[in-house]
């Protein structure tokens with residue numbers, strides 16, 4: 001019940017970090033893949049790395065900040081490579097600044113990528129699934145900041161709070177079509193996005209002290225939850241978030 005054989009999974013931001021780790025895990029569970037990001041070279045490197053799984057790996061470039069173009073991109077993509085059964089909305093960004101110093105342009109970019117593009121990709125996916133009379137699984141990558149925050153992350157926290165309630169709203173709207181929508185809330189995970197924090201001994205010390213399991217997580221730590229939510233094992237689960245955070249949120 002945890003296998004994904006015969007399914008195709010699209011992973012946004014699948015060229016690096018968490019997206020690449022999830023793509024690897026989904027392929028090992030049997031899924032064919034479509035990786036979407038902006039950088040062609042990183043996508044090609046990811047495809048080479050994932051070739052060892054023996055699955056079909058397609059790549060497609062798209063700047064998901066161009067939210068008006070997402071529906072057209074998706075239509076062209078599925079006309080070219082066929083339909084998609086599992087959508088992993090992973091691409092995301094952050095800008096760290098005290099709320100009163102945050103540039104409005106940065107807030108708008110964060111909301112465009114972390115919220116609007118997730119909605120638009122989900123909508124394109126659901127429209128095709130509903131028209132085809134087929135079920136589907138969506139897994140949104142949230143964060144600890146779906147339900148908590150820390151200084152300097154107001155825009156990111158605003159966006160990830162939106163992802164959590166969007167997950168519940170889309171799950172509710174599409175349940176009758178067999179489209180199940182869930183989220184994963186990673187804790188502190190070592191990726192290119194968090195490299196400046198990993199390289200800061202003071203911050204890494206704080207992560208180790210603050211996280212009950214006392215370490216940074218890795219993209220591989222998130223695979224179990226993603227495969228589970230995408231698989232038949234989670235066929236009666238929708239509108240939920242699973243935090244994969246080493247116990248961070250459990251502790252005062």
Ligand SMILES: NC(=O)c1ccc[n+]([C@@H]2O[C@H](COP(=O)([O-])OP(=O)(O)OC[C@H]3O[C@@H](n4cnc5c(N)ncnc54)[C@H](OP(=O)(O)O)[C@@H]3O)[C@@H](O)[C@H]2O)c1
Pocket residue numbers: 012013014015016017018019036037038039040042062063064065090091092093113141142143144185186187188189190191192193194
């Ligand atoms: N790392 C953590 O500790 C952590 C914790 C909680 C949640 N998260 C969430 O996990 C997700 C992935 O984070 P990460 O740490 O793996 O990030 P990352 O290492 O920066 O990777 C981001 C991925 O998204 C792609 N991407 C970025 N902007 C894009 C755009 N405008 N259009 C299309 N693709 C874009 C990147 O490729 P290109 O640059 O080539 O486009 C890359 O493949 C994000 O939603 C993040 O908020 C991360």
